Amino acid sequence: MKRVRRLKESKKRKEALRSPSETDLKEISLDLNQNINDIKRTLGGSSDLTVREIRSGTDSNMHIGIIFIDGLADKVMIQESVIDPLMLDIRKTTLSTNVLLHSNCYDILKNFSLASGELKQIELFQSLYEHLLSGDTIILIQGESKGFAVGSRNWEDRGVDEPTSQTVIRGPKDGFTETLRTNTALLRRKIKDPALWIETKPIGHKTKTDVALIYLKGVVEEKVLTEVRERLNKIDTDSILESAYIEEFIQDETYTPFPTIFNSERPDTIAAGLLEGRVGIIVDGTPFVLLVPTLFVQFFQSSEDYYQRFDISIMIRILRYISFFLALLTPSAYIAVTTFHQEMLPTSLLISLASQREGTPFPALIEALLMELTFEVLREAGIRMPRAVGSAISIVGALVLGQAAVEAGIVSSAMVIVVSITAISSFVIPSFNFAISIRLLRFPFMFFAATFGLFGIIVGLLAMVLHLCSLRSFGVPYMSPMAPLIAQEQKDSIFRAPIWNLRRRPSSITKNDSTRSNTPQPKPDSN
Known part of the structure; x- marks a missing residue:
């Protein structure tokens, strides 16, 4: 009876929120x-x-x-x-x-x-x-x-500054602000086309936050646009304070460590996504704009990839994928090899590791957990501390604690090197929220390695790949263009072809107005 009463009260509260008041x-x-x-x-x-x-x-x-x-x-x-x-x-x-x-x-x-x-x-x-x-x-x-x-809106707002979370060496230095109209104007400057349409609606019974859909009419897939509208219309809440609120309401899969919605505070990144047929979601009050549909390979791409020579961009992208596996598997691989598969190591290296671990009281798993947790604490402390001392605290803390832990015999020197390589590799990923996913997955892989060795790591990788292949973002397979394999789109996934060769839009995103360029390959002057 109490449960039925609670359900009725909850239903009444929801109806009260939906129904307009007398005022x-x-x-x-x-x-x-x-x-x-x-x-x-x-x-x-x-x-x-x-x-x-x-x-x-x-x-x-x-x-x-x-x-x-x-x-x-x-x-x-x-x-x-x-x-x-x-x-x-x-x-x-x-x-x-x-x-x-x-x-x-x-x-x-x-x-x-x-x-x-x-x-x-x-x-x-x-x-x-x-x-x-x-x-x-x-x-x-x-x-x-x-x-x-x-119309007389003119509240104080932050100027257009360089983005702090996605910096580039070569490329535009402007970034989104907390003002909706400033953000739409920045995109209008990038795409001067009347087909760039913007739809705005308030969401939130109390905050009435303006949320804008922005897309290229004739390029965007209509079924994707309809799906975005429907999901936004279903949102029933009293407050929207940041784009993360919208992200959690409309994302395809809740229980996954991988983000299925891309966000950026760079206008050139969002403009490039719109030109590929994606839909942008701008939320008033935040500089982070959402972009859907989202693919796995998108989190390894940076806007600077298209501002450098294509061969340099290919090298940097390959480096990011290598860093992804280093950040994900380095601690677990060390635990598996030192615990179960010592025969895989050269004799001299095995003797060196054994001598380092001779006075260490904990197994490799406990060592790795202590060091990883310590580094995560230092990373968070560096972010939350005042900016003037935050970087100094994180660097000095890591050096002092690492050296002290080795001298005290709590961890081995090799484990400090492993954790350092893991931490540095995680910073190579351009997308911060995707790097957080790697940080979370690192710990299950460490337990798999400590329990089953390399066999456990392989099983964990298979489970992760199966999970990634099951994900979708607004109807688009998350692992496109690798699964399903689309040969035409391999020109801009792991590798990047020259700009003049990227003539078609991604068919996994949209099939409308697929041709982007008819410029032929440049030929050297015969003279």
């Missing part, structure tokens, strides 16, 4: 003073609420209320485009007398007075609060049951 459905009153009092009462008399009442018209017959939130609205714009026209321009114009005789106050303000490029009509308090709390200026008129929302 939301309430219409704007003809009485201006009543409207102003209702707004003040709803916002609790907040100190940042600014209300300005003025009289306008040739005989001051217009009673107008101007309402905005201090800090969200542009005061200079309000003064020049709202207050000055309402108080001065109507009195100065020679047409004012004739206009006042043949038009009502609402039409006069709409057609002759308000010098704003963004003007919307509002009739319900729900719409009024959405615009007011987004930085727009509300204009209400005595005797009118409708008002205006004037």
